Structures are given as C-alpha cells and as structure tokens.
Amino acid sequence: MYSLSYVKPKSLNDAIRLLSANPEAKLLAGGMTLLPTLKQRLARPSHLIDIAGLPELRKVESKGGKLVLGAGVKHVEVAKSPVVKKAIAALAGLASEIGDPQVRNQGTLGGSVANNDPAADYPAAVLGLGATVVTTKRSIAADDYFQGLFTTALEEGEIILRIEFPLPKRAAYSKFPHPASGYAMSGVFIAQTAAGVRVAVTGAGNGVFRWKEAEAALSKSFKPAALEGLKLDASGFSSDIHADRDYRANLVRVMAKRALAKLSGRK
C-alpha cells in the first residue's frame, strides 16, 4: 500500500468538507474491496476518509411502505435485522450469503453499491426492487444509478447516505456463488412490485441489468414455465476460466427458476 493519510470525520458535514478539500481522497467504509485494492497498489488515494460508523449512515427503518437502510449498515446487520426480515426477507437472505462471516461483519451496503462490482449481490436487490439511492446531493433511481462495470451515476464528492427500498408484494434472490470467492457467477433477484415484475441479474455480464424479456413473460404468468425458451442476450456476458458465456447464460435461467421456486413456497 502506498503511503496515505487516514482521517476519521466526526460528522457527515466534516466528511463532505474533507472530500471536497482533497480531490484525491477516497471514502472508506468497510474497506472489503478498497483495502485489497490498495494493497495491490491499484489505487493511490491521498487520504482515506473513514465514514464507517457515522450516525447519519446508520438508519434501519421500515415505514410508509419503504425500507430505509443507511449506507453504513453492515451486511451482518441486514442479515440479522428483524426489521429487514419482516419488510423484505429476500434482502436479509441475500445479505446473509455475501462473502464470508468476517466480510459480513465489516462490509457495508453503501460500499457495495458505490463499488458496483459486476458480481456483487446488493446491486441485484437495489435494481430488482427498484430502489432509490439517496446521496448528499440527490435521489437517484436504481435504473439510472447502475451504469456497468464498476460505474455508477455518482459524481465526485457525492456520498451515498441511504437506500430506500419500496416494499414489494414478494421477492426472492437466488445465486450461484463462485466456489472460492463467493461472488455471484450468476444471481437473479425477482420482485413483484407495485410497478410490475422486475428481474435483475448480477454476476453474468458487465454489471447488473434487468432481464426485460423475463419481466414481460412473468407479468403474464408468474411461473417457472414462463421462462422456458425466453430470449436472453448473452453477447455482453463474461466468459472466463470459471464459466463461458453460454454456461453463464444457462445459470441465469436456472437461478431465475430457483428464485421463482423460492417464491412459490411462500405466501
């Protein structure tokens, strides 16, 4: 790791000020991606601004038809929270399967969403549920927020405060984890929402995306059979030593069916 300055702001305003005063600074939350990146010297920030634990980022609340989770909430907290389990059980389940226990004890929702790893789990839930990313500057709809490989709508100096998830009628997530890393080789989040059926896919392509053909088919018939023979454009899918493009495309179909199967077991 290159030399850097670690700073721990006392308040959100303090963090905003530090970030704007230091253009080469990076925000540090759980550090589960950032610290390994720094150790490989793939980034060279002047400062790390540690926002983990800022009270403004710690909200967990379900009210007015929305589940609101602060950006600083850790995976383990989402996984175990009775509030989350009651509001959107699929989200608690998703969080309980991220990485490993040590990672879940440290990694945060905001960190994962800001990083937008193409194989991360949270982006599937945020997009699948049609959530809103609330930052220090504005509110961004999930459909506008995720922009492909490690790319988001976030601008310089913008900090994610919280994510607001509208409560779905029902939702489920199923992933095929990479056996070593635990990252999704394909993960499918399906939600029946007030705005219709949404199907978000992570792990397969360059970033999380909506499988529109599946949404249309499931809107007509919310059953695994509706997915048979559906078009799935795999041209942008990853093809690597772990799985080729066709295999990933098949995994997407299988994970979608498994997510639906989870739903049929629930009222």
Next chain:
Amino acid sequence: MAKVTIKVNGKTHTKSVEDRTLLVNFLRDELGLTGTHVGCDTSQCGCCTVHVNGKALKSCTMLAAQANGASVVTIEGMAKGKKLHPIQQAFSECHGLQCGFCTPGMIMATAGLLKDKPNPTDEEIYKGLEGNLCRCTGYINIVKAVKKSAKMLRK
C-alpha cells in the same frame, strides 16, 4: 503518522504508526503478538482472524487506525494462563490441525460462530468457517473440533 490506542487482550496499548499500517502488522510487529498469522494477505484465508469489539474480522483487511479505540482479542487472549480455552482444547483433542498455520484463525472464527450458534449443525459449521482455509486436514477434524468445543462451552 496515526496515534492509535487499542485494547488488546485486555491491555491498552498506545502507539504511533504509519496510517497505512494494517491491524495484523500492528499486532505482530508492534506488539509482538505473532499468533495471528498472515496466510494469503488478500483476505481469503482467514489465518489473520481476530475479534474487534466482539466481531470476527480479518486483520489483514483493516487498518490499525480503523481499530483505534476498539477492543481486540487475538489467539493469545484465549487461554487463561496455562489453561487452554475450550475451543483450543477441542482442536487439540480432535486433532483439528496438522501444520497448525491456519489454527489461530480457525479458533477465532469458531469463537465467532459459536457466539451466534452455540449448537451448530454441520451445515452451519461449513458456512460459519467459509472465510477460513485449511490446506492440510480436509476439514473433517476441524468440524469435529467445533462440535466438541460447542459441547464444552454449553456445559
């Protein structure tokens, strides 16, 4: 430089370290607590697992500065004098190790798991130790050791 004050195994230490110092290096190099191992240094293997404010974490993926003000427990803090902690005792009795390199991390991860699940099933043990790799044992005796420690701790 960062001035950090960390309570380790009940004793408070204040040191001035470079901001980029990892917690594992702080423990090993500054405090001489070399029971916490560095296996992969890429947060995969879990050999560096310690507890920070009661939570199992990989100390190779945390800065010492982030642990400022925290209470840390390492493998050295588990035994009471010469009496091994029940988890250490169980790993020894069940031969839950061969070379022993991963063992401090396995024990700290087990301690974390058993806080949540005092009577874990095999499946829960596999999941609970997912962040720790052992390249010798094939895990069979580790699972036995976790079950035995759980039993000893429930008594």
